[in-house]
Amino acid sequence: MSKKIQNISVDCVVFGYDIKLKTLNVLLIKRYLESKKKKVLVDDNVLTGYHMYEDETLDDTASRVLKELTGLTGQYKQQFKAFGNPDRLTGKKDMLWIKNEQFNQRTITIAYYFLLKTDDVDIQNNQHQAKWYSVSQLPQLGFDHEQIIMEALDDLKVKCLSEPIIFELLPNKFTINEVQDVYQSILSIELDNRNFRKKMINKKYIIALDEKKTGVSKKPSQLYMFSKDIYLKLHRKTYLINL
Amino acid sequence: MSKKIQNISVDCVVFGYDIKLKTLNVLLIKRYLESKKKKVLVDDNVLTGYHMYEDETLDDTASRVLKELTGLTGQYKQQFKAFGNPDRLTGKKDMLWIKNEQFNQRTITIAYYFLLKTDDVDIQNNQHQAKWYSVSQLPQLGFDHEQIIMEALDDLKVKCLSEPIIFELLPNKFTINEVQDVYQSILSIELDNRNFRKKMINKKYIIALDEKKTGVSKKPSQLYMFSKDIYLKLHRKTYLINL
DNA sequence: ACAAAAGTGTTATCAGTACACCCATGC
């Protein structure tokens, strides 16, 4: 067993897209502590994170944290920023919590985000009381985790415009409208459906399947898939100066 | 005096643009060590970096490192990635160096890059033997610093297309051709001068001055400046999906 | 007068934007 590095952690912003509710969510765990007299001292939410081990890469640590929380491996992950302000863990509740858990108050954290589907996580039997919260209605958060989530979201907003990571949030087979909904959820904007379709359908790596989604009700919709292979082959860098 | 955090450092990729040679450079310091028998053990180059202090933010550490190296403050800086592989400091020379300098082999580093002009740095009287090297002709580098520089450059390439950081590399008054040269140096591409001029001159935050650069020789060229104020006022986010 | 870098205009093509109605199914 390898040794923990006491003052370095990895925190994971687990983004999960809910295709039915059309919301982008974050997976949070409960932080709860009461005094001996049963007085509630801390009752809020935090990201999952854990200390790095001596023999791990940062990516390893992030993957390990995700696996412990959700059981999932191989999900899209992105390191996006390190947080190391001396006062990042010095809130009143944070100090109580740290005392209880006995970890180093001067910890810097390397933050990652993951992209997956809410459905992929078995939220029922979860020892951490993990729950999904819409990014637009975050609950009370401990430490500097609200800031971390917001910066993760900012990074995601930028990246989803230039890289096909949106498909990490969708099942293999999806409709054009579902893709549009993801963009709208992430960016908090409305898009014109006709123009959006045109654009998507013209991409050679968006492939129409011989299949329709006769899902819930109404008119069945055409299913598509994303071909990463074709994307990588066809895609060349664009040097468009866009200030 | 505050305490060093032994296993966390900040490394700085100092990019300096040489407006005369039209090259993007990195500022490197010498790493030199010889044995008692005068045998050269280590003779290569590294980025400047230093351990974080207990009471500093990461940004503080980066600014401090830059100031110690160059005397400069207030330069554009950007945290872009943390490097924490267990083997990042385990090269043969690296281990000799670490033994000599007595620092922790299991150090993770938060990497920043800075943007400035080579002219701003007084390279002559510099206690670190700092020198500029073109990013396209890097010398032998210690640790994982070549990788760090390359990832910094990748980040810069992306950012300079969507944010007006290019002007950090130029003097206050510049010509359109100088701006074009910066882009070409960073991106390693050629741009059409007529189209580029048109685009730049149309930007309302690129302001023609009542002044010409009668600099070296030949036809004097029109000088311009960049107005950050106007940029910030006029600019609104573009949500162009560009996969 | 010549070398060297600055500066200039037009056209064709493509992509983005705005916009309103019919279609296929489940109930």
Place this chain on the structure above:
DNA sequence: GCATGGGTGTACTGATAACACTTTTGT
């Protein structure tokens, strides 16, 4: 048969890309 979400086409506008010659100065 009607409510619901799926799906479609056109015209306008603005930006990009390709392309070659004239201008102004210093020497």
